[in-house]
Amino acid sequence: MPEAFKVLTSKTLTLSQANIDTDQIIPARFLTTTSREGLGAQAFYDWRYEADGSPKPESVLNRIDPTEQRILLAGPNFACGSSREHAPWALLDYGFRAVISTEIADIFTSNALKNGFLPIVVDQTVWDDLAAHPEQSVTIDLEAGEIRRGNAPAVPFKVEAFARQCLLDGVDALGWLQSKLPYVASYERLRQDTYQPETA
Amino acid sequence: MSQPKTMYEKVWDRHVVVPETAETPGVMYVDLHLVHEVTSPQAFSEIAARGLKVRRPDRTFATLDHSTPTLPAGPDGTLPYVTEQARKQVETLEANCARHGIELAGWGSDQRGVVHVMGPELGLTQPGMTVVCGDSHTATHGAFGALAFGIGTSEVGHVLATQCLLQRRAKAMRVTVDGRLRPGVSGKDVALAVIAAIGFGGGTGYVIEYAGEAVRALDMEGRMTLCNMSIEAGARAGMIAPDQTTVDWLRGRRHVPADYEAAAADWLSLASDPGAVFDKEVVLDGAAIRPMATWGTTPDAGAPVGAPVPQPRSASDQKAIDYMGFTAGEATTGHKVDVVFIGSCTNGRLPDLRAAADVLRGRKIQPGVRMLVVPGSEAVRRDAEAEGLDKVFTEAGAEWRIPGCSMCIAMNGDFVAPGQLAVSTSNRNFEGRQGKGARTILASPATAAASAVAGVLTDPRAYLEAPIHA
């Protein structure tokens, strides 16, 4: 069960490149793990480390304090590519709790929400405004559905209703799905011929 | 008179267990759940931690493909895994399948293969089904008119425990490729042309239906190649209406329904109704498509082989061109190629290997080029060897391996070394996808084979028009 997410206030880290794919977020050679723990060490590995394993001093990811910059401000089409849930696991373990972009890949969005990592899509003007103020803290208020920065007008954002409720109340998606098993059983019994979906 | 429906809506409607509302997503039934070693261990641990069982092991089918070596076991029978962790991951899936009664096409099985090659081959994938797998290239199975898409590991757990997924209906896009493809132009070239047209991310939120004369004329393998790469445009799923080609291809396969003719009649009714409305329409001229290759580090960076690298439109484009070691305005056909990879769930099927072999027959690959040919499954390997394709490859100087994902994802020990330039029939040219610092050009099997012979990226049509018969 993911940690609940209500309000987060933090500085942002900007990675403005477009199409940051899941192979950048966590390279495939680290996917032989059978656990979901400790992947932060491998987050953006090839951006952070040389081939010999020494840290790249120029990499911003080696210079920030991940406990202070918990919001990633990323270029368009963030986390495109594979379905690996290792991507949100790695980002969370590194220290990020949310990403703001103008476009975020579908599968990543669904994976992230299940792990208490909030993907937020904003339009380009909002993105530019946030990127122009890296020194200021940003508040992501999931309950109110808005992003606030200093005295700037609050910006509304949308998260799929059920995922939002799961995050706010700590509702367990699998538990909820299990509560529908009687319907599943009758679907399996009657199958396409006669099953009429009922409103649950 | 009911509303005309798209194929996607028809398949979706058949699988609604609980309809979606504004507050809650729908509960969608899953007919077939495919499993591999990389994205499943944490899902099995999750259901174990909750004391749950696999609800429908009979609708679940597993294989070993990503972390598996493509070189045979040593004299002592030890498989050359890249790391102990890779071995452990494979053994974890073996144990999970044994514990839950899931059929596994494991080591020693003549059915083992890359998950998206194996499913259709065995007739597990059928039109009208919902098919999911913890793998973004699950869209491949949409070539049969199935609704097939990749899911994350949490969702793998949901499906294991309930045989269902929480889903909202996607938007529908139709991509029509009219006209006839020219000789030497394959499904891969169509896929790269489509992605270049839609853009990387242009399909986000959509299920794509591929239609048009050029698509209908593709064989099932070509259709799988096309649907496979839907995710490279951001679309979770791609579908093609079942037709006689589909019905003929599946007939006689191991898992198809006993009353095949009745099933086939139903499958043929799945096509989108005339007048069905799509949220977005894209039309391409098939006759205008040339053999394609990528010049950047995203799959939408495709252009005809020999075309100049475009002027960058953004800093990201410039970064991609720099990473590839190219220059805007130059043709990429002048750069020495180090590695050629033929395989993957995109292009590791028998017709793909035949297309490569047609170029290579009687020829040698350029000295200094390393060429790896990895069949997509044991069945493909058997069929290829029966036709003598393995000999064509090895006589040309290529390596013939045992099936798996191999250099497509480079997590099993097969990789492209830092800085090397590869022409690959796989689906992703991301930075480092084929190994840290690897530079990848995506292309068709014929183009990859021609490039191995020439030592530089090459349009295959010159070779195909002048075959050498040894």
Ligand code: SF4
């Ligand atoms: S061949 Fe490549 S894309 Fe296909 S399943 Fe394997 S790793 Fe994924």
